Amino acid sequence: MELFNFVFRLGVVFAIYGFLWGLIEIGFRLLTSGRQRTVGEVYLLRGIKYVFLADVVFLFCIDGGASKMNYLNQLVLAGIILLTYFVGKFQNNQNRNRIFQVFTNATRALPKQLTLFNLRAEIAVIVLALTVFTLLNFAPQYAENPISVWFYESIVDIEDTVFFGFIFKIVGFFFLLNLFFKMINGINFILNGGRAPEDPFNKIDNDRDNDHYDPWEEVK
Template sequence: MTGINLLRGGRPRLLFEVYFIKTIRYVFLADVIFLFCVQQAGGLVLVNDLLLAGLILLIYFTGKIQSKQNRQSLFSVRGKANLPGIGDILNRIKPAFDIRFEIAVVVLALVVFGGFYFAPYLASNAISNWFLESILNIEDTPVFGFIFKIVGFFFMISVIMKVVNAIMTILIGRTKSNNEYPDEKRDDKNDDHFDDYTEIK
């Protein structure tokens, strides 16, 4: 990365450069995960394994987008502070972010991942195979393999927690929306209610 910065002359990366590199990274990640699913299935392409892996990929990408949105909001809040020069400093270190490009990159990576089901031979290339072999070698190493499995375990726990939080958010949101309207109707009925014994002057 330092060499790339020197070639750019120290200028900040353009939005196109950021998302072009991210597209390559996400596509290769989808490629390696597809090869890993095939390798774990003994060379077979199983739909259930691909659906589960695709769901994990989607949750991972969504978590990355949410974390970047939180960072952007944090930079925005700090940028509003009345401190001289703080705005310029934050603008220099503020990471590039565009929700439209983020969604486009994620959709492209998932489409490529799903497309490998119809053309599995396209997933096999020198770079992806090297990454897969490196990951498997780390997993087979006694010490690093144990650490790798522990990290994978906690990653799966975080994925499950994100799924549960998303489901709870949807359910709680629906419950609130359903409970708000009946209360309003009750209030309206109570306001319009006329007591027969009310004295009219």
């Protein structure tokens, strides 16, 4: 029961953090007047987002996210959840990039910036965030920096409110359900070597192309 309670509360933390970061993203867009970001800017912000998320999750464990659970067990479970979350985000970004590329090649109507996707940068920001989460266990004093503390205290304050707390607890429940599906997909994704499963429709089309009869072949 404590395990589900820990994952549920951590899901609320993820949801509220995403909400707060969304507000920050809106502020950035207003400051830049909606200018299209470069690849470097996108992954710089994503790296900052992931690092502070890892820090906030670490603070959650220090604060006793599930008081009856062992501290080390909380860290291990939180690390697994972080990895699952990052792998899920990686898959979403990769799939979104494929969709944009298909539409761009078909219609040539979308700007190229929308299709920007850097595999190495995606992996780098994930590894960076997980490394920070691991190192904070050996130097926890660095976790209590002003920005991370502000994020965590804001999350706790929002969670304690009646209206918003109820909404984000519902989100946390769905996060708990979605986590199991992401863990399954993440395991399959890792076992496939970081490749998405083959599309059966593409396979059928390729088979049709291979079986296509060309009357000019006999003439040649």
